[in-house]
Amino acid sequence: MNQAVDEIDxxxxxxxxxxxxxxxxxxAELVGGYRATFKAKFxxxxxxxxxxxxxxxxxxGRYSKLSAAGGAVTALPSVVPGVGTAVAVLGGGLADVAITLKLQIDMCMCLVELYEADLSNEDKKHLTFVLALAGSAEQMVMKGGKPVVQKIAQKLVYQYLKGPALITIKQLFKKAAITFTQKSMAKAFPLGIGVAFSGSTNYVLTTVVGKVAVAILAKDVK
Incomplete structure (x- = not known):
């Protein structure tokens, strides 16, 4: 059922x-729940x-745990909405890649809602996709410790945000498709989602994507 590494469209x-x-x-509804919990506590x-x-x-933390929920996230349709659709459209291996990206995009959409609630829905979508895709793809091709990778990814994502939104997003999906399925990455992470990632790798990757997004949304990029 898994599609070959070099066949992603x-x-x-x-x-x-x-x-x-x-x-x-x-x-907005999900973030509203977090806001209500915060207000009740503090x-x-x-x-x-x-x-x-x-x-x-x-x-x-929520989305990082979801991302690391299992070696094949397609086995968890009740936990991650959209799994059935992804499997039907893409097949098992590619569905796993799509779900990984979906979780990072969902996380970034919630972060955008938290920090930039006044944006239009269309602007929220554009900002979300750039944050998630660029943050994920950039850090995966970098070498070095996590703090260094995170700082470089922040600056690169900020550069992407300056480009035309729709063109940038199309380019980033192309980059993500290549990055997530390179044979070198498959060798580096042999136990995980589709051909490339382990649960622990997904957890770290999603966490760093989230931290990169927060740094940019909080205007904390140095």
Whole structure:
């Protein structure tokens, strides 16, 4: 059922991910729940950057755990909505890649809602896809320790945000399709989602993508 490493069609992957990614409305509802929990605990609205960082950490933790939930996330349709659609459209191996990207996009959509709630839904989508795709693809081709990778990824994502949104997103899906399926990556991470990743690798990758997104949304890029 798994598709060969070198057969991913970026356009097909993009359509599948866009079809199963969270909507801005659903993200707003989810973040609203986190805000309500914060208010009940601290008896105030989460307005400061520090308050938002607390909620962001909860969001990142949730999606990092989902991303690491199993070696084949396609076995968890009840946990991750959209799995059935991804499998039907892409098949098992590619569906795993699509679900990994979906979880990172869902996480970033929630973070965008937390920090940039006043944006239009279309702008939220564009910002979300650039944050998730660029943050993930860039750090995977870099060498070095996590703090160094994270800092470089922040600056690269910021550069992507300056480009035309739709063209940039199309280019990033192409880059992600290549990066997620390179044979060198398959050799580096032999135990995991599709042909490339292990649960622990997905956890770390999603966590760093989330931290990169928060740094940019909180205007904390140095």
């Amino acid at each position: 970026p356009t097909r992957l993009q359509k599948a991910v866009e079809a199963i990614a969270i909507t801005p409305e659903a993200a 008896e105030r609205e989460p307005e400061s950057l520090e308050d938002k960082r607390r909620i962001a950490a909860k969001i990142i």
